[in-house]
Amino acid sequence: MFTRILIANRGEIACRIIRSCRRLGIHSVAVYSEADAKARHVRLADEAFCIGPAASRESYLRADRIIEAARAAGAQAIHPGYGFLSENEAFAEACAAAGIVFIGPPVAAIRAMGSKSAAKSLMEKAGVPLVPGYHGDEQSPAFLRAQAEGIGYPVLIKAAAGGGGKGMRVVERDADFDAALASCQREASASFGDQHVLIEKYLTSPRHIEIQVFGDTHGEVIHLNERDCSAQRRHQKVVEEAPAPGMDPARRVAMGKAACDAARAVGYVGAGTVEFIVDADGSFYFMEMNTRLQVEHPVTEMITGLDLVEWQLRIASGERLPLTQDEVPLRGHSIEVRVYAEEPEKDFLPSIGTLVHFSPPVESSALRIDTGVEQGDAISPYYDPMIAKLIVHDDTRERAIERLLLALRSFRIVGVGNNLGFLARLIDHPVFRAGEVDTGLIARESERLLKPPATVPDAVFIAAALRIVTSDANRLIADANASTDPRSPWSATDGWRLNGALERPLEFRYGEQERRVTVTRRGKGWLIDGVAVQVESDDEHGIRCRIGDRTASYVAIPFGERMHVFDGNAHYALDVIDRLAHAGEDDHPQGGLVAAMPGRIIALLAEPGVTVDKDAPLLVMEAMKMEYTVRAPAKGVVKGFHYQVGDQVADGATLVDFEAAA
Known part of the structure; x- marks a missing residue:
């Protein structure tokens, strides 16, 4: 077994590998970019080396700097995690040349499965069933369009060297093919350095099922x-x-047999995942093989009780597989969700910022959190916006769903947009509960799944108001205690007024809903909109209060001009309205469309001076490894662009001068 391992990755997977190394007594060596100097994986590792600037192409994708760090640390092996260089055959070759073990499959297996086109040809020879499609080398747009017509729409365009959903587009009709192909090729080139694509028949209601395989050096x-x-x-x-x-x-x-046949066909060693698309009639077809550990490996660990990273380390050091096929356990049910910094209601636009409040549910043998961040850390624009993976396990699927819903509703994040509410609505959807999910569910049910609750319960407004007035009262008490004259009337903290009770109006907005709340101090409690409210406890875990004749608990966290209230079922971000602070501001600014985050302009889709309809595409940005289209907010005239293709733009930069029609 190795004694020193370098982890050539970041985020939650780096932290995950460090955890296994610590349990096995292995010295862990982290690498980090300048943007990750204070990252959690750097704090957890036994040793760490900076390998370059924030951009991944100058750091996490620099094989030479990673190998140099491994040599400096005396590491015997490099674990690539997933993403970055995990499926890069040149990196695996460079490790071998440096006398360092690459914890992954042989170079030949990476090469064979690295191209989706070549992999499908190989699988066809091995007798593994394939989806009808074109997997050849000819890449001219006219030829590929002809192949799509021959296969029959809808078709899926897919980056041959891709993964993670990047460089993939579904095309429903011939008129949309050229634009979709160009977009796929741009994204594939940016993500994988290869714009080669393949075309496949798109199954309209398929399931995506994958098989975790392991091979050892003994065959x-x-x-x-x-x-x-x-x-x-x-x-x-x-x-x-x-x-x-x-x-x-x-x-x-x-x-399972088809997956193992696929692995044997390339002499596979280590952890790999063979992915299949499954039609409604139960027929299954090979999609691709990922020659690495997958993001979703924890659910396999939960149902088997195995540590797959430990298996990788043991197999890479030459040991045999610890179990035979008949000995592989299968117990209970496990579900994993990916918690992202994104805004589902805005077409899943990624969100960047600081995690001013980060409180995941408490881990246990049935609940696991894999994360690369802690409270106070930043979600930067440079890397994937995953915050954490939340994994649960229980005896049955139904109980696992209930456990997951409870965990999602107790997970609190403030500082960046996130998908916790969306995930809870998805898990609670009757189709998901029935186990009848196909890959089109989210798109079909977007109206129901993406929108947060339309209205706010009265008690949530009361909790928000209570947080404001109790915070102010606590501040007054602290000031009074620090006063040199505590008997001064100016140090009074009971809200006494000469001619009546202290009343304080507060205003909140949630979407289109506005609410004015009147708070009156009454003894040691409060009267909020005529309802008696008494605080029972107030600490870092939230406010426990008695509202009328019932007791309830809330977590209310101020951030900027918003009050974030968690009531145990949902998260409500309420705007705190200060009429005086914003007096004179224009409620309807005109003229510019701005960048929602830092990124790069990759396509301009309209001509200056032309009139476009509402939602017409104006330009395409690449940000956080994905493409985003900026569209016209209304019918109007494109006056001009501030940037050209290839330009980097900052968060909030004006991109397009746009004049709405009268």
Whole structure:
């Protein structure tokens, strides 16, 4: 077994590997970019090396700097995690040349599976079923369009070197093909340095089921059961669970055999995932093989009780597989959700900022949090916006769903937008509960899933008002205690007034809903909109109060001009309205469309001076590894662009001068 390992990654996967190293007594070495100097994985590791500036191409994608750090640390092996260089055959070759073990499959296996086109040809020879499509080298737009017509719409354009949903587009009709192809090629080139694509028949209501495989250097290959990853948006997985709902033993055996056949066909060693698309009739087809550990590996660990990182380390050091196929456990049900810094109601636009409040649920044997951040850390624009993975386990799927809902509703994040509410609505959707999810569920049910609650319960406004007045009262008490003359009337903290009770009006807004709340001090308690409110406890865990004749608990956290209230079922971000602070401001600014985050302009889609309809695409930005289209907010005239293709833009930069029609 190795004694010193370098982890060539960041975030939650780096922290995950460090945890296994610590348990096994292995010295962990982290690498980090300048943007990650204070990151959690750097704090947790035994040793750390800076490898370059924030941009991943200057740090986490620099194989030479990573190998240099490994040599300096005396590391015997490098674990690439997933993403970045994890499936890069040149990096694996460079490790071998440096005499450092690459904890992953052989270079030949990476090469064979690195191109989706080549992999499908290989799988066809191995007898693994394939989706009808074109996987060849000819890449001219006219030829690819002809292939799509021959396959029959809808088709899926997919980056041959891709993964993670990047460089993928569904095309419903011939008229949309060229634009979708160009977008795929741009995204594939930016993400993988290769714009080669393949075309496949798009199954309209498929499930996405993958098989975790492991091979050792002694020729043995087994699988560790399946995972269902059908709940997706933009071809990116949102929820993963194991075992797959409705999976019968015979199909598990058939899919497991096909996955192992695929692994044997390339002489596979280590952890890998063979992904299948499953049609409504139960037919399954090979999609791709990911030659690395997957983001969703924790659900497999939960149902098997195994540490897959430990397996990787042992196999890379030459040991045999710890179990035979018949010995692989399958117990209970596990579900994982990916908690992202994003705003689902704004087309999943990523969010950047500081985690001013980060309070995940308490971990246990049935609940696990994999994260690369802590309270006070920043979500930067340079990397994937994942905040954490939340994983639960229970005896049955139904109990696992209830456990997950409880965990999501107790997870509190303030400082960046997040998808916790969206995830709770998805998990609680009757189709998900019934185990009938296909890859189109989120798109079909977007109206129901993406929008937060339309109205706020009265008690939430009361909790927000209570937080404001109790915070002010506590501040007055602290000032009075610090006073040199505590008997002065100016040090009074009971809200006494000569001619009546102290009344304080407060105003809040939630979407289109506005609410004025009147707070009156009454003895040691409060009267809020005529309802008696008494604070029972007030600490870092929240306010426990008696509202009328019932007792309730809330967490209310001020941030900027908002009060974030968590009531145990939902998170409400209330705007605190200060009429005087914003007097004279224009409620309807005109003229410019601004960047929602830092990024790069990759396409201009309109001509200056032309009139466009509402929602017409104006330009395309690349930010946080994804493409985002800026659209016209109304019918109007594009007056001009402030940036050209290739330009970097800052958060809040004006991109387009736009004049709405009268």
